[in-house]
Amino acid sequence: MAVTMATGKWPALTCRQSFQSGSCFTGDVASLACNFRISTKSAKFQVVQSRTSAIDAQAEKWEALDSDVDYLTRSARLVQWYPGHIAKAERALKEQLKLMDVVIEVRDARIPMATAHPEIDEWMGNKQKIIVMNREDMVSNADKQVWGEYFAKQGISVLFANGQRGTGTMKLARMAKSAADDINARRKAKGLLPRNVRAAVVGYPNVGKSSLINRLLKRKVCAAAPRPGVTKHLQWARVVDGLDLLDAPGVLPMRIQDQAGATRLAICNDIGENSYAVAGVAAVLVEMIKRIPSAGPQVLQKRYKLENVRNMSGESLLEEVAQALFQGDVNQAAQRVLRDYRKGEFGWFALERPPVRREEEEFEEENYDDSDEYEMR
Ligand SMILES: Nc1nc2c(ncn2[C@@H]2O[C@H](COP(=O)(O)OP(=O)(O)OP(=O)(O)O)[C@@H](O)[C@H]2O)c(=O)[nH]1
Ligand SMILES: [Mg+2]
Incomplete structure (x- = not known):
C-alpha cells in the first residue's frame, strides 16, 4: 500500500508501509517505524509536491475538525444505546434479507458515514443495493454535491430524498423495480408468472425509512415519529404496482x-436520548459548528446574542446560554442547542x-514505479 505523507517541513514522501508493522502515519516523519522509499525522479516528485499544495483549504479545515472531534469524544464514552427490540429485529431482518431482490439502505444526509451500517453488506450478500441519502432538506446544496461526487467516483449511485415531502420517492420506486428487472425476465423464460419485486428498507434508527414508504403509499401505513426506535417489527407494504417494500426497525451495531x-x-x-449525556454531546456540537466552514462562530453568536464565541469552549457556551435563558441549568441549555x-x-x-x-495519493497509486528507488531505514 503506497501512502504519501506531507509535513510542514518536509517534502511529500512516498512511504511504503510494511504490512507487518501496523504503524501509523501521523505526526513527525522521524517517528515513523516503517521503511521509506524516496523516488529519485525529481520531476515526478515536483508534481506530487505541487498537487499536495493544491489541497483545498476547506478540506483541511474538515480534516482538522474531524481529528478534534475524535479527540473530544475518544475517552468520553458518551454514547451507548442498544434497546432490546433491536437485537430481535436484527435477527428477523437477517432472515428476511435472504428473500429480498433489492436492499434500500437509508442514511441521514447530515451524517452519511455515521449512518452507514457496517454489517449490511455482509447480511445482504450479492443483492443489489440502493443508497438513499434522506433528509436532503437538512443539508446544503454544496454538501449534496460533494457527497454525490464522492459516491459517483466509487461507481455507487445514490439518491437524495426527503421522506417528509416525498421528494425522490418515485425515482426510488423506479430504481428498485429496475434493479430487479431480470427476475421476472427469468421467470417468464421458465414459463412462470411475474411476481412483485421485493425490497427491504433498512438503516439506522430515525433516518426516515417508514416516512419514505408512507410517502410512496400516499398514506400513513407505517408508524413514523421524530424519535429513534419507532418501528419495532418488520412490516410489508405494497407501494406501487409490482413493488413490495419491507419496512424494518432501525438497526445499529451492538x-x-x-x-x-x-x-x-x-x-x-x-x-x-436517554442513552447519552446531553451536555457532553451538545458541547461537541458547539465545537463543530464553530469550525464548519459554512457555519462558524457567528451563527452561535447571533442565535444566543453572545460575544466572542470564537474563544469560548463548548462547555463555556452552554454555561453562558444556561445563565442567560435557563437559570443556570446547563442540561436545558444543551437540549436547546441540540434542538436548534x-x-x-x-x-x-x-x-x-x-x-x-489527496490528489498525490491518487497520482502515486496510478503511477507507482519502484524500478529506480532506494530504500532508507
Ligand atoms: N426534515 C425531514 N424530516 C424527515 C425526513 N424523513 C423523515 N423525516 C422525519 O423524521 C422522523 C423519523 O422518521 P421515521 O420515518 O419514523 O424514521 P425511521 O427510520 O422509520 O425510524 P425508526 O422506525 O425509529 O427506525 C419523522 O418525524 C419524519 O417526519 C426528511 O427527509 N426531512
Ligand atoms: Mg420506522
Missing part, C-alpha cells in the same frame, strides 16, 4: 466503537464531509 460517529448520531437524534441544530436555526449543513483522497 457496540459502537467509533465514539465520534456515535456522538454525531446523538446530535442528529438517530439514537435514544435539528431545526436548522444555525442554517442547514452536514456534519460530515467525505474523507479526503
